[in-house]
Every structure is written in structure tokens, then in C-alpha cells.
Amino acid sequence: MELRDIEIFLALAEELHFGRTAERLHVSQARVSQSIAKQERQIGARLFVRSSRRVELTPIGVQLREDLSAGYQRIRDGINDATTAARGARSRLTLGLHGPQAHDQADLLDLFRNRHPDIDLRIREMNFTDPFGPLRDGTVEIATAWLPVREPDLTVGPVIDAEPLLLMVATDHPLTARDEVGMEDLADWVLPYSGPPTPEYWLQTLVPTRTPGGRPIRRGPKVTTFQEVAAAVAAGHAISLVHGDAARYYRWPGLRYLRPHDAPTGEWALIWPTAQETDAIRALARAARDTGPRTG
Numbered sequence: 001m002e003l004r005d006i007e008i009f010l011a012l013a014e015e016l017h018f019g020r021t022a023e024r025l026h027v028s029q030a031r032v033s034q035s036i037a038k039q040e041r042q043i044g045a046r047l048f049v050r051s052s053r054r055v056e057l058t059p060i061g062v063q064l065r066e067d068l069s070a071g072y073q074r075i076r077d078g079i080n081d082a083t084t085a086a087r088g089a090r091s092r093l094t095l096g097l098h099g100p101q102a103h104d105q106a107d108l109l110d111l112f113r114n115r116h117p118d119i120d121l122r123i124r125e126m127n128f129t130d131p132f133g134p135l136r137d138g139t140v141e142i143a144t145a146w147l148p149v150r151e152p153d154l155t156v157g158p159v160i161d162a163e164p165l166l167l168m169v170a171t172d173h174p175l176t177a178r179d180e181v182g183m184e185d186l187a188d189w190v191l192p193y194s195g196p197p198t199p200e201y202w203l204q205t206l207v208p209t210r211t212p213g214g215r216p217i218r219r220g221p222k223v224t225t226f227q228e229v230a231a232a233v234a235a236g237h238a239i240s241l242v243h244g245d246a247a248r249y250y251r252w253p254g255l256r257y258l259r260p261h262d263a264p265t266g267e268w269a270l271i272w273p274t275a276q277e278t279d280a281i282r283a284l285a286r287a288a289r290d291t292g293p294r295t296g
Helices: 003-015 018-025 029-043 059-090 106-115 183-188 226-234 245-249 279-291
Strands: 048-050 055-057 092-098 120-126 142-146 154-164 166-170 190-193 218-222 240-242 255-258 265-273
Touching (some): 003 018, 003 029, 003 059, 055 059, 092 279, 106 120, 106 279, 154 279, 166 245, 190 226, 190 240, 226 240, 265 279
Parallel strands (some): 092 142, 190 218
Antiparallel strands (some): 048 055, 142 265, 154 265, 166 240, 166 255
8 A cells, every 4th residue: 555545545534525635635536536446455345435425434444544543643753854854954054153252143143043044053162272173074164263364275254243352461460550551561471372273373363472563472371261361361370362252251350351552453254164165154154244243
């Protein structure tokens, strides 16, 4: 018995009307009659009693309905589960974000989800000590990174955030007593750094080795997370250049944020592996261009 014949039998067993069954299954009434006649021939017994006024199941028809119903539902559930899984695999996009960016980029994420409800957008946290590794090993398909990004296998997409860098210091640091601080002041203190595998050119944005005037800047404690950066700063072991979101989300005891008068603008952009670009990635990039960069 073919699956379509089972569907016709179960529908007729529920409707008990050839016309309504045909309409429900979008087939002709003759197709319903032919299917039931074929099943009765195969089984060797009548499944329905027909009259000019009504259609009723025979005892054998009742037994067949009970036997087929549960199995047919399991088949449909299996097909639906497989279809859903396949659709999810095709339309899932994993985005790597740093720190609190899911909050700062809420407008972008909402716009993308409203435009593409069929795409399951998932968020993974990135670590600045390995900004490009998760893109290359497939952990994420698209991510954010501060600029510049000079990786030949990665595409740099639209800028999503642009605001001046800040200086994070301890609350009792001597710089807090100044009326004004600038980038040249970095030469007098130590900056924390992460080292490899973080590319050196990428570190230069937040951990420069020279001031704009050419004075050398010392590097101090090695760190692997933002929490370690904050702990080193709060303990007075270092000062640190940070992006503006730190002042909004990490107002911890022992920390203070200063704005150097000549601070450069820190920019974040979407990046992704050029060879793995997909429609979903392009859709997120379009949403980012339409939203425009967040500015502080």
C-alpha cells in the first residue's frame, strides 16, 4: 500500500464522505474511489459500507484505521523533523561578537532578524587573543573585529561601530588628577598586551609601541581576557586603551575612564572568510550597511 493510498484511506475514515475527502486532499472524487477499491482488492475485504446517504467503516476498516494511524503519524513526524533539520542547516548563521556588542548592535540584529525570520542567527563570544581563528576553523561564519584587518583570506565588510578610544586607569592613578590627557602620556606608563596568536599589526590599535610623537611605549603584564586587563589596571600595574563600550558596560570598582584629547577613532567591522561567503552573510552585511555604524 502506497503512502498516498494510506492518506486517502485515513482521510476518508475521518470524513466518511468521498467529496469532502477529495476536497481535503486536493484530488478528484474518482481518485478517492479508485484508491479505496484498490485497497479493498489487495486486502480481500470491504473497508467501507457505502449507501446513497452515508459511508461507514466496516469492522475490518475500523481495525485498519487503528493500525495505520499511529504508524502514519510517526512517518509524518519523521519527515517533518528531517525537513526542519535540513532547513535549519541551510539557514543558520553563527555570528562572533566581542564583549557586550550584542547589546550595542541590537538595532542591527533586530533588523536582520525581522528581514530574515527564516535564518537562525546564533551568537558566539569572541576573544581578542584569537580574533580570526574561529572564522578559519568554522566555529563562526562571520564576526566583528576592530580595524585594521589585513588578512588575505578574509573580507572586510561594513563598519558597525566608530567612536574615540578611551584610556582605562585605576581610580587613584596620577592621570586622573590631570585636566587633560593625551596619547603622548602613554609613554610614561605600561600597557598590557596579549601576544601571539594575536597579529602584531592588530594589537597596535590598542597596544601601540610608540606614541604619535615617536616616544616608545612599554608593554607590561600579559593578558588573555578583558577581565585580566581590568584586574591589572585596577591594581595599578598598567593603563589600557579600550573601546568606548568598556565605559558603558564595565564600570567596575577601582576603574576610571579618561578620554585623551587626541584619541584616535576605534572602528569595528564585520569580517568573514572570502571563500565561504553565503547569502546569509551578504544579508547581514546589507543590514549593517542600512543600519549604519554606531557612533559614540
